[in-house]
Amino acid sequence: MTVIHRLSDLLINQIAAGEVVERPASVLKEVLENAVDAGARAIEVQLEQGGVRRIRVTDDGCGIGRDDLALALERHATSKIASLDDLEHVGTMGFRGEALAAIAAVARTTITSRADGEAHAWRIDGSDRALAPAALGQGTVVDVADLYYNTPARRKFLKSEGTEYAHCDEMFRRVALARPDIGMQLSHNGRVAHRLPPAAPFARIGALMGDDFLQHAREVAADAGILRLAGFASLPAYSRAGRDAQYFFVNGRFVRDKLLAHAVREAYADILHGSRHPAYVLFLELDPAGVDVNVHPAKIEVRFRESRAVHQFVFHALRRVLAESGAGMAGEATMAATGQPDAAAAGDATPAPSGALPAARFSTTEAPRGGGPRGWPQAAPQQGRLAMESASRSYFDFAAGARGAASPATAGAAAPFAPQPLPAGDTAPPLGYALAQLHGIYILAQNAAGLILVDMHAAHERILYEKLKTVLDGRPSVQRLLIPAVISVGAKDMAAAEECADVLASMGFDVSAAGPQELAVRSVPALLAGAPVAELVRKLLEELREFPASEVVTARRNELLAAMACHGAVRANRQLTLPEMNALLRDMEATERADQCNHGRPTWTQLTMADLDRFFMRGQ
Template identity: 35%
Template sequence: MAKRIHLLEKKVAELIAAGEVVERPCSVVKELVENCIDAGATAVTVEIKNGGVRYIRVTDNGCGIAREDVPTAFLRHATSKVQTEDDLDAISTLGFRGEALASVAAVAHVELITRTSEEPMGTRYCIDGGEETLLEDAGCPKGTTILVRDLFYNTPARMKFLKKDVSEANAVASAVDRIALSHPEVSVKFIRDGKQERMTPGDGKLLSTIHAVFGRQFAQGLLPVDYTLGGVKVSGYISKPSASRPNRSMQSFFINGRYVRTRTAAVALEEACKGSVMVGKFPACVLNLTLNLALVDVNVHPAKIEVRFVNERPIFDAVYHACKNALGADAPAQEIDLSKVAKLVRAPAAETAQQLTLSPSSAAPQAPLPKRGVDRAVLQAPADISYAPSPVVSIPSIPKAPAAPPAPRNPGWDIVVEEETQKEPQTPPAPKPPAKPPFAPSKEPAPTTGSPSAREARLIGEAFSTYILLESGDELLLIDKHAAHERLLYEHIKSQAQLTPQLLLTPVTVTLDRESYAAVLENLDTLSSLGFETEDFGAGAVLVRSAPLQMDGQDAGDLVTEIAGKLTKNVRDLTPERLEWVYHSVACRAAVKAGDHSNPQELYDLAKRTLEEDVRHCPHGRPVAVRLTKKQLEKQFGRIP
């Protein structure tokens, strides 16, 4: 039997429609504050209690609402911002659908107090669950105040999906921050449970608002952006390469003063920063794109946070070149003082430690090489110049795991180091040194022998300050020292099942977005168990006083930001069994980096441990070593077909 079709009751229809606009308290605050800005307000105050579920108050000094229009304002699709169909092609206001007040009134107790400049007396209007309950005169200043109480009181199914009060309050704070950044000419005050948490100056200067929202440290690491291309103006700030972030949480984009999520602009920003920002880091930004209203469609989603462009290419190009231009202006070419360079190169040998010199007795005469387009004299250094080696970066010590079962040894390798035989004066034997950490670089020289046997690997040296070169028989072994060191550190940390903390010489200040900041404060004990002694520093920043033993201050700050991002995404199970990603991050940041110069003894010790423990992959899955055979090389040189 076919079911009859009927119209929904007004109350049911309004509840369904309200669910599209009002998802949680931050949705209510966003819609109400946007109405304040559309009304021409220069000062807006937002106050919430219990995360905004029980109480929201939004006050502005805008134009107000005429008394005869107050009941109409709460009807669905009633608005003063759109008159005809053509107006939808060029929307210049933040709101335009006429759904916000009706949606809020359908699921809460709402009270409105308003007065225009032409009216001697204000108006007080109350509406509960979409039904008008009171309309009377009220004394009030020019502007509008809206109070929203008991959100979702009549829709318990929606109420049970709300998060804790602190999480909802953090979401409201984030919405207020974004609106404040989008309109620096408006002073925005935010009060949470009776305590003022934020107030922007409203002086029209974006940098002042950024300073008020994110703090001084974040504001000092920004570069100004002001660029116009193809009718698209890009203005605002991006972070300096040195102030890059470990995630994208501090990227804010605005289209004609409206906060939006745009993949086009985000990709353009990151493409522009390639080569300037380290791999694994992301630029932060507060960028406003101003373009023709007809080229962007904001009528895509009820929350108006998604937009569509008629043509995305001009948007990408404008953001890309604007950011490139800002980064280029920050790094002007520097002049080189050749006289100072000459002094450094010709420094006396006595003043430079461990200089590389050639003994006249050991320098045997060589037959001249045939010329092949390059004069050999050009390749020879003058005799009176001595060269200091590149600075050496020590590889941090890695204690071995507890000696329960002995570490598996790869029987095919035994590293030796070939050295020139030199006569040295006999010295009395030194007393036996005390026991040292198993992976500390050895004090005694590496073992030396004559020609290596089939079971030995000769340490040749290091290529590109990254790869350790070993020769054994007909094979050449290349070890990625960063990957190998990272794996050894990871295995050690994992075997300890904890991270040993150490106090930092200088505490590190970490600036976070609103939700990450609150998540860290809620989980200070968790961070302490990971070796991070962290405390509230105010204004969206936390102070890191201690970090795991293997890390320095900068790496500790980045990892705290990464952990905060996980906590924000409700990844709160940080038990030892779920801490693989933390161990990975600590090991990766603490390991010796590609490009760091290491002395032969450190290379020997690292290669020895790598081969003894048969390390094959780093924690991220990259290979640690690559083998190259003599046959492969001879094919490259054409010695064999």
């Protein structure tokens, strides 16, 4: 029979180090957070051999008094909280009081510190806790050498020097982005990698993310009283193959939270290709009592008290910013090329006279076929067709009215009109006026900045898609099932169906218990009447368990609308007149998310006069 015995303090700290000290970057994170909490205005980080050989962090913070140095190396000893109320309102980066003890248990650690008002500094050795006088200005130096020297099995799991340094560099970037008011420097093997003076958030983001990111990002600024979101989110054209440029901070703390990641992903759902990922630096601020940061040893995960409200706030804030028409970007190019702001891009444009801007009359004979993604049966074909025709008709009727006596035969002919000259800069539309059609696929237009190239099918597809969504927004039409669909579910799904009954009803689902582990589905959204009910409801309940504000139904509905818009959009090799091309450009300027088609591909691009002059070496 085994005997229960107490573990030694050293072994306890080494076990804790398995959670807190995963690699050199983990050590750097804990020490940097302590420096930030100490009120440092300047922090210097020196690494050797990727941080395995040495991590030395120097700060000019408040320092640690002589009598507190020994306590700093004890488990669960901290100056940051003293009660449960402090924990529930914690505003510091660290609060557990076990990081330094865990680090000292697996590395040769010394701490040198001088508190304000003390005659000189003191140094403590992490192994024998011996104190000695030292020379240092106000602040603290934490020196961690030979990581895992006494636990060689753990050291075998470390990667190459380059890999470990890359993780340390990433950790440095996170802290530097969160606190642009602190001057920070990072050097590796004696070579300076980053030297960042205190700066405004915009400048710090540019220094670490690159000016290219800022040029292809839009500023986010949303305020809902207790919730505030700020930062920059990239346009879809700047998307990346991986998630390496995604930084989300909650009250200054970098987090990787599934709820927030889902909100961002849904905001980009209509405009980003599925295999690509956006880049962003976002800062969410809320009452510390509304977020629990004590749910993960490394403090990288959080839990929100009002998760649904946070999800919806982030989702709608980003969606509004990304929904701005691409005409604004053309306006920026105009201002860069001419030095004058473009009125239309600034939101001050007045509608052009209908006689001056005839609109398009695209054919409606190409009705949508198939109704939805591969493998889906036709969902409510009559309703879908009517919805699409209704959404399209206003566009086509406007075209007919603007063109006056033009006939369908004339509409399909080659462009018989001369290109329209650009008016004065303050009245020129952002996307300019059409010049010609290239190979029946692209529209060439000129604006004040230079040349615009438009993929006419992709652009028209986005226009139709947004019109269809507008037609179907609001409470969805409901299709009652003649025979309720009974599905078997687990206990978690039963609980989710009960807790989220109102959410399900707002989406068009009538779901109620039919047994201990069975649900009866009596109605579904009419547009999804042909979808597999059991699969759809199970997926919806799974999402509702994870994310209180599920977008599954909207996503499925939008898949159908996207397919309908794709089938209804003008096809390649369709010859358009110049008035039709100009009408398409005007509709692009008035359509949200017009920069990308429904599949995330760009719909237009700008070549400025400077670009063209550079290509032809004019003035060189």
